[in-house]
Amino acid sequence: MKKRYQFLATLLLAMWLLVLVTPVSLLAAPKTLIVDEMSVLTQSEKDNANARAEQISAKYNMDVAFLLATGEYRANQNLTTYSKEVYEKLNLSQNGFMMSLDEENAVWEFVAFGNAQEAIGEKVPYEWFDAYDNEKTYKGGISAYFNSVESFLAANMGATDPSGTTDNSGAIDTTNVPVPATPVGRQLPRFVDSVGLLNEQQSEQLTAKLNEISERLQFDVVVAVVPELDNREARLFAADFFEQNGFGYGSEIDGAILLLATKDRDFGFASFGYGLTAFTSVGQDYLDTFFLPFLKKDQYFEAFMAYADAVDNFVLQAKTGAPYDKGNIPKTAAEILKMRLIAALASLVIGLGLAGGITSSWKRQLRSVHQEDWAHEYVREDSVVLSQKHDTFVNRFVDRTARPKDNDSGGGSTFSSSSGRSATGHSGKY
Template sequence: MKKIWTFFLLLVFCFSISVPALAEDGAGGFADAHYRLQDSVGVLTEEENSEIQNLLDETSVQLQFDLAVVVVDTLDGRSAQEWADDSFDSGQFGYGSNKDGALLLISTVDRTWAISTCGYGITAFTDAGIQYIGEQMRDDLAAGNYAEAFRTFARQGGQFVTMAREGRPFDSSDLPKKPLSWIWLIISPAIGFVVAIIVVGSMKRQLRTVRRQAAAGGYVREGSMNVTESKDLFLYHTIDRTEKAKNTSSGSSTHTSSSGTTHGGGSGKF
């Protein structure tokens, strides 16, 4: 009897570690088949697999926010974003009634990544933030160093959620500054040279005071000008129309997945 109780308690403990969102509010039902790391292609070694699995689980439990990774070989012609959204929905990821979470999908054949966000994930993972994570992972993904890329996703994703909860989601203004383009090393002296030519040109003009008079404005007899006829005739008009440039916005854009859930997200190649 004691053994049965121990087994039962262990089961409850495992359950609370692996899918705590479901354990906590009971919404959505049990989904033990849908681990937070699903590597159907086998890009990770066994050690890596369990390490990443633990990392995702721990971070998710700690933040009460699901972070999941799905690796597939081919997308079968579907878009990576659709596939990621469907993986999120079918995996029943997401904490609470809003399904707070983010899922990273990797297609090893199509060399594509996509992130699908839901619930609070839409707030925490802004469009700029998603592209920033993609940028951070790209080199590792391209080199086949998937474990490191997933660590980056877990670490960075966790940070995004923390930042959002502090009231300031990671957005375009937080993107690290790239160094100033080298083109300025050419533009700056060129502008300097143009200014120098203008200034020195005006200094040279000071030395030249002999020039012909173009007109005889100084010799107009005072009060002699009289406009006797003045006609302003409208002929025709033309109207040109140009489309307004769309403003680049910050924040998160959303779309609806095939199951009708609202998702945020973004994708890229590696």
């Protein structure tokens, strides 16, 4: 018995010590800011939305929550009181707000608390609901809602620094501040799937990979899937998506995004900051070879994983001082095999040509008897007399042929995002 007590005591002590050395952040339970009573979101979508909500909450020091309610609350209360009840049950901050929707009864409600109530005032944020309502999917609607909220808060409230002090300028000064693991202002997870191309497990695996690469390289690697493009080309859409959702490290927002619009099978690649060095025009053609074959076969998970690895490789290569560019593109195994076969064939042809040429010239040495067709040797000296000599212009004509277009520049080129920031990228179909 004594030994058993000693073992239990040791175990408790170890657990206590473990708790002592474990960072507080790991012990704190994540906030639940997204409540999906209708069960219309996948776990991944819910996590993504929650992460986004947490970002905004931390940035503006108020909890931003969202409720998709069933109609069961109507038995004994209305949506307003139910929303307040849910907000309290979530054990959220005294400062915050929640948008609640009851799709079954086509009603929505907005409740605010503490400084959020003061900031928002008595104005009912119809534009937030409109942003949600204009989207076709729940996931898209929630994302649009947060975008709208973020825009409002950015315009009306300063972001809060890590110490909790509000910066009234609304801008984040990164000068002399170590670059954080999470880009300042990032509002979405690094994999945003508005269409549901990947299952939950794949989404988590991809997100983990994107996070690991991004944090290690300090270069935001993002994949986004949207239903369709608007009137912008894919790379501009991707660039705006990246920029407007707060991706990117540092003041140059270092990072890259691959965006898919599934309706017309468009894809756009855009990169900012260090990406302008890492992804040259020719290099972007090479980048496509990693993920495009998978996309064409609708192997999205494989494509995105390959894209993430490729971006990792490109950025590391650029840091050696020799980014992938013309003359510095590794050949694929198929290309090398093709080159080897061509070289072998050329060697045989040149060998045949050389052997044929040399032996033919040796063969010709054996022939010295030939008919003489000229009498030049017997022209009498000074006997050539030109009695008439006329040169007349007849006509002139011009042939015009189209010049072959120079394709060496590749698909990628520098452009400006809607905000005017320089980016590099390209668009295409898969």
